[in-house]
């Protein structure tokens with residue numbers, strides 16, 4: 001954990017303007033290195049999701065900056081940010097957001113097809129391999145509605161891995177899963193960090209699971225507290 | 227974004243909203259089909275009408291009139307001055323083309339022209355108790371047959387009959403029917419000059435142009451001159467040309483050379499040609515209205531898809547799809563509806579045209595017709611296809627732009 005951080009937040013603040021400005025997060029300093037698994041915890045409404053969106057370049061900070069691979073993302077335009085998300089980030093959300101018209105295999109292929117670096121055959125092989133690795137081999141041709149919540153969430157993880165990103169960001173990925181599925185999904189993240197050397201940031205309010213992360217960042221009212 | 231990916235997503239969106247998609251497909255298809263059907267009907271009718279005019283009427287007619295009143299001598303003395311003359315009396319001129327023979331001789335020198343003189347005037351046709359007002363045209367049959375289609379239009383009798391009978395007359399079919407006159411009947415023709423001629427019907431013609439068939443009658447030039455009491459006078463020169471497109475130019479040059487009002491067939495039928503312009507405007511606005519309705523249909527489907535797919539837009543954007551990619555997906559959806567709708571419309575339009583072509587009925591308006599005269603051209607398919615695609619792209623563009631501008635963080639936050 002001594003290498004330079006892949007993902008770094010410096011002095012990150014996000015305020016929503018308005019007659020009564022709302023501060024979502026304030027003065028966040030955070031670095032995540034390769035192979036590191038960081039859990040963000042905190043009470044509901046403490047700004048965990050907001051921080052994750054900032055780290056994932058989905059939202060722009062009011063102050064401070066996010067660095068990817070040691071380079072600032074400040075001043076990049078929407079297209080440059082989208083390209084960076086496509087190649088360097090994988091997202092997993094609580095409500096697994098699979099495209100409902102596409103089966104598991106197609107869902108996993110979409111980011112690769114968008115990136116366009118691999119041929120159609122290679123993309124298909126890789127998607128099958130990713131689903132296999134998550135224990136979904138025989139569910140590849142099922143539509144999302146034909147799968148359980150845990151299975152869908154694992155498809156979402158496979159999709160997040162599709163373009164071999166350096167950073168995996170997940171917002172309460174086990175939030176509405178039963179204990180056994182949650183355990184399974186969480187161990188996948190653990191594996192991504194330990195075995196594959198990804199930087200993994202997972203928002204969770206499950207303290208038991210958080211305990212198994214390399215590091216815990218606790219948020220209260222948008223600030224990191226020790 | 228590679229096009230196949232965008233197309234795949236667009237196709238899935240549409241196929242999962244089958245009923246709405248089919249409705250808007252039908253909108254486009256109907257617009258396109260109606261355009262093809264109406265355009266082929268209208269243009270067929272118009273073309274047919276113009277062909278009939280070109281076939282049966284002279285292409286250029288010289289009349290014994292002037293476009294502007296004659297200049298007064300005082301105007302020549304003070305050109306450009308403001309002159310007021312009171313109590314002017316028109317000169318008592320003998321009407322007719324002065325130097326008509328010389329004009330005809332000059333025109334006959336021009337290659338590609340056939341020239342025939344006529345004397346036309348009004349008269350009353352009296353048959354039994356029935357009087358009908360007719361247009362009497364004195365002709366030289368040998369020249370007439372080169373200039374108009376009168377000979378071919380005869381449904382009874384022969385043009386030569388004018389020479390062989392002592393006092394022969396040829397009637398339009400409408401004239402004969404209305405008065406109950408048949409071939410070889412004797413009729414009285416009364417001119418405004420008070421001359422009465424007993425004449426024998428030696429021919430009946432049908433041109434298909436209602437006005438002509440209901441009013442025109444033909445006799446030898448000599449008889450017409452006697453009837454009108456205007457010996458040796460002609461008042462029209464009718465010209466037929468090989469290239470009808472040159473009619474306007476020829477009319478202009480004749481008029482400037484001889485001074486007499488000279489009208490091309492376009493000018494003579496300008497009222498009808500003007501109606502065609504209005505007809506076409508009505509056709510285009512009708513079809514335009516149908517396509518606007520189709521536009522609303524497409525706009526509606528794609529807006530609904532955008533609304534329902536907000537979550538997907540959020541995930542695609544967070545995944546790294548650019549704004550333009552999202553916009554393209556929804557424009558593709560409009561284009562798909564447009565393309566398939568246009569293809570369906572082409573098939574439907576083709577079917578409609580063939581169906582109309584198979585109908586038979588009798589109709590009498592400007593022209594007499596049996597069934598629709600249809601004009602078939604790839605142009606109608608091209609125009610309707612372009613309009614359909616344009617309309618559907620435009621209808622998709624607005625919701626697509628809205629989708630592309632959504633901020634992923636707002637969507638993801640809202641759903642979490």
Ligand SMILES: Nc1ncnc2c1ncn2[C@@H]1O[C@H](COP(=O)(O)OP(=O)(O)O)[C@@H](O)[C@H]1O
Nearest residue numbers: 016022024043044045046047048049050051639
């Ligand atoms: N668009 C918004 N407008 C107003 N308040 C917001 C908005 N988004 C988030 N918030 C508020 O910001 C705070 C942080 O939200 P969030 O980051 O979602 O917290 P967490 O994920 O820890 O539950 C919450 O109090 C939430 O109500």
Ligand SMILES: [Mg+2]
Nearest residue numbers: 048049050642
């Ligand atoms: Mg949250």
